Amino acid sequence: MLAAERADRTGLAGFDDGELRDLFADEAGKRPDSKAIWHVLRLAVKSGLVMPDPTTEEIRLDLAMIQPEGFPEVGAVYGDLTLVREVAAGTWLCKCACGSARTFRIEYLTTGITSRCNNASKHRPVA
Numbered sequence: 232m233l234a235a236e237r238a239d240r241t242g243l244a245g246f247d248d249g250e251l252r253d254l255f256a257d258e259a260g261k262r263p264d265s266k267a268i269w270h271v272l273r274l275a276v277k278s279g280l281v282m283p284d285p286t287t288e289e290i291r292l293d294l295a296m297i298q299p300e301g302f303p304e305v306g307a308v309y310g311d312l313t314l315v316r317e318v319a320a321g322t323w324l325c326k327c328a329c330g331s332a333r334t335f336r337i338e339y340l341t342t343g344i345t346s347r348c349n350n351a352s353k354h355r356p357v358a
C-alpha cells in the first residue's frame with residue numbers, strides 16, 4: 232500500500248518497523264537497517280516532526296514532511312540545502328545557501344532534521 236493512501240485526513244499515516252524500512256528503501260529496493268531508521272525517527276520525534284502512536288507499535292509520519300513534492304530529485308530544496316547529485320544510494324551532495332557543499336543522507340533532509348550545512352562559522356549571525 233502506498234504511504235499516501237494510508238494517510239488519514241490529518242495527513243498522518245502509521246507504519247510498523249518493516250513497513251518503515253520499505254518506505255525508506257532506495258530505488259534498487261535495498262532497505263536500510265532498522266537501527267538507522269529508528270535513529271532518524273527518534274530525532275524526528277524530538278523535533279516534533281512525527282508522532283509516536285501511544286496505542287500501537289506504530290509511529291505516525293507526516294507524509295508532507297517526509298515526501299515533499301519531487302522527492303528526491305536534483306534541484307530539490309530542503310531549507311538552505313539544494314540537492315546537486317546522488318553520490319551513493321540515499322546519499323546526496325548538497326549545496327548550502329552559504330556556498331558550502333557537503334553530503335547528507337536523504338532521510339535527514341526529507342524528515343527536516345537537517346536544513347543546512349553544519350558550517351557554524353558561515354551561519355553565525357552577524358552582529
Ligand SMILES: [Zn+2]
Nearest residue numbers: 327329331348
Ligand atoms: Zn551552509
